[in-house]
Amino acid sequence: MRTIAVIIAGGSGARMGQDIPKQFINVYDKPVLIYTLEGFQKHPLIDAIEVVCLEGWHDILRAYAKQFGIDKLQWIVSGGETGQESIRNGVYNLEGKAEADDIIIVHDGIRPLVDETVLTDVILKAREYGNAVTSLPYNEQIFVVDDEKSTVKYIPRETLRRVSTPQGYRFDLLDEKYHEAFEKGVGIRGSAYTNTMMVELGVRLYFAAGSDKNIKLTTKDDLEMFKAYLKSDKDNWLK
Numbered sequence: 001m002r003t004i005a006v007i008i009a010g011g012s013g014a015r016m017g018q019d020i021p022k023q024f025i026n027v028y029d030k031p032v033l034i035y036t037l038e039g040f041q042k043h044p045l046i047d048a049i050e051v052v053c054l055e056g057w058h059d060i061l062r063a064y065a066k067q068f069g070i071d072k073l074q075w076i077v078s079g080g081e082t083g084q085e086s087i088r089n090g091v092y093n094l095e096g097k098a099e100a101d102d103i104i105i106v107h108d109g110i111r112p113l114v115d116e117t118v119l120t121d122v123i124l125k126a127r128e129y130g131n132a133v134t135s136l137p138y139n140e141q142i143f144v145v146d147d148e149k150s151t152v153k154y155i156p157r158e159t160l161r162r163v164s165t166p167q168g169y170r171f172d173l174l175d176e177k178y179h180e181a182f183e184k185g186v187g188i189r190g191s192a193y194t195n196t197m198m199v200e201l202g203v204r205l206y207f208a209a210g211s212d213k214n215i216k217l218t219t220k221d222d223l224e225m226f227k228a229y230l231k232s233d234k235d236n237w238l239k
Contacts, residue, residue: 002047002102003123004094004171005040005072008050009033009109010079010086020219021054023109027148027227030068030216033061034111037070039114040107045123050075051109084188084197088178096161098173103127111215119166121209126168129206130218133168133195135161136210161207163195164214175237179199187190 009023023033025082033051040046049072053061058076065073077093077153079086094211098104103126107114118134125132138160175192181187187197200204217223 002039002099003105003168004098004102005046005049005105005107005166006087006090006094006111007033007036007040007049007051007107008079008086008090009036010054010089011083011110016017019203021057021219023054024057024060025223027182027223027231031064032226033109034064034068035068036047036107036114037065037073038068039112039119040105041070043073043116043119045120046072046105048072048074050077050090050093051178052077052079052086056077057132071109082188084192085196087194088164088182088188089237091174093177095138095175097154098171100170102171103168104171104174105166105168105225106174108216111187111214112217112226113211113215113217118209118211118214121172122166122168125208126170126205128145130173131167131198131203132165132208133190134166134210134214135163135207150167153183162210163201163205164210164216167195169194171196177203 022033037049040049051061051073053076055078061076075093077089080089103123105122116214122132122134138157142155142157144153146152177198181197187200195205213229215222217226
């Protein structure tokens with residue numbers, strides 16, 4: 001049984017407002033995507049890495065991987081028009097390469113602060129249950145909009161979990177469900193992701209550990225927060 005990371009880096013990052021895709025923005029002389037990949041490169045339970053990359057950036061990624069010692073990188077696949085198409089491309093590329101019981105870790109390339117203990121928990125729980133999604137309690141109050149300007153209903157926060165990536169799935173489950181989803185047109189529209197697709201297709205998901213540091217770099221403010229984390233943690237984990 002192997003564990004393969006599929007890193008999704010196929011977006012153009014328009015909301016960041018920069019001239020290059022946000023996953024390739026340099027922070028302290030290193031691309032964001034490389035910070036992400038280093039978390040998987042260093043993890044002892046990760047055997048191989050696949051990156052779903054924006055078309056036209058494959059050679060640049062290979063050069064960066066060589067420069068920064070990402071030797072677990074085995075495959076680079078082109079992204080699709082949507083996030084779900086990009087993940088699908090990555091999953092389909094593993095057909096004939098991954099075994100049925102291999103654990104596939106799906107992770108956003110623009111979540112560069114991958115915590116080792118979180119990744120470990122996702123892998124171990126996915127091995128036990130067939131899937132696992134990193135999650136955290138929701139600490140704010142959630143109200144349901146009634147008429148655009150008011151509300152009469154709230155959702156108890158004790159019943160909620162925030163789910164993001166990394167997410168782990170047995171390869172046979174992941175491959176089967178992506179074929180089913182795209183054949184039926186279920187769980188692939190809008191902001192759908194692997195976890196939401198799985199639930200729409202009737203799969204029970206299992207929670208794994210999460211971290212508040214696991215931020216997604218979507219805006220310039222997120223980028224500044226990432227820089228702050230790097231400076232504050234430099235003595236502890238950044239080589």
